[in-house]
Amino acid sequence: MYRMGLMTFLLTEKNNINPKLDVNRCLQIALVHDLAECIVGDLTPHCGVPPDEKHRRESEAMKSIADLTGIAGDRMFELYQEYENQATPEAKFTKDLDRYDMILQAFEYEKRENSPKKLQEFFCATEGKFQHPYIKELVEELYKQRDEFENNTLLNGHA
Template identity: 40%
Template sequence: MVINKNDLGPFFDAVIGLKYVRRAGWGAKVGIKDSESVADHSYAMCAVGMLLSDTLGIDTCKVLKMIVLHDLAESVVGDYMPGEVSPSQKQTEESEAMKKILACLPSRISSDYSKIWQEYVQGKTKEAIFVHRVDKLEMALQAARYEKEGYSKELLAQFFSSAHKAVDSENDILTDILKSLR
């Protein structure tokens, strides 16, 4: 297969673009001016997800692809906070963005990535459920870091609460890690 590197531009632009999209909740809800980017969040999720999927015997390769893709559309649409737009509007915007981002890739790869992203969005498979949980666990890990840096424990409590709702669904290492943070 021959791939023209110039044809991959939209994918590379989206990946690099995540470095410039700030995670909205930290600034709006806690007042953190130089908060993590979506790329920072995705990288941390990759490291956490890799270790924990290996530990739990979950398909790590699929998990890592899913994590890399899970927020890629935010490079186009931005990072919406819950309630900022309707879930259907968010889904429509992100789906359109992903179609554009993946359209430049060879069809087999584009199809594979699209299926993995859709699997994440639907949240029904073992890997997708796991990635959603890792997403919230990473958020709590970041909140704990911000708390150590002196940000308001009271303002950060909402992030821990959200994480507990998503992660405490199973009695496993993710739940143990989350419980150890506070």
């Protein structure tokens, strides 16, 4: 969530177009979108929890967190729902950031383990899902770096 929050600063006058996004709202959504995971954990498809049950658990957890935070809780829960429902361009942009953050982290793990393409499943899971033009550019660059890493690793006789 923190790294995604920082990534909202990547929106500049040059790339924040069509539609022009409310950067502050993107930052707020990024900071609350996964907050429920501090209670329910990071439920992935490998956990065997059906999507509707996952949503129910996270929504219930987010309501609990919202209740604890007093007056700010209503706003936090509203932002969480906006993200979950993909109700605004800001929510959709933040979803792109979430997907990008996931593959960026996967690539970092591949480099750390010196294991090119080891975490391909994460890249496959996001393929064709990015919407924002600027995030698509970042993804394209990440794919180039990943290919270079694979080629360099193979050339050096590793992996």
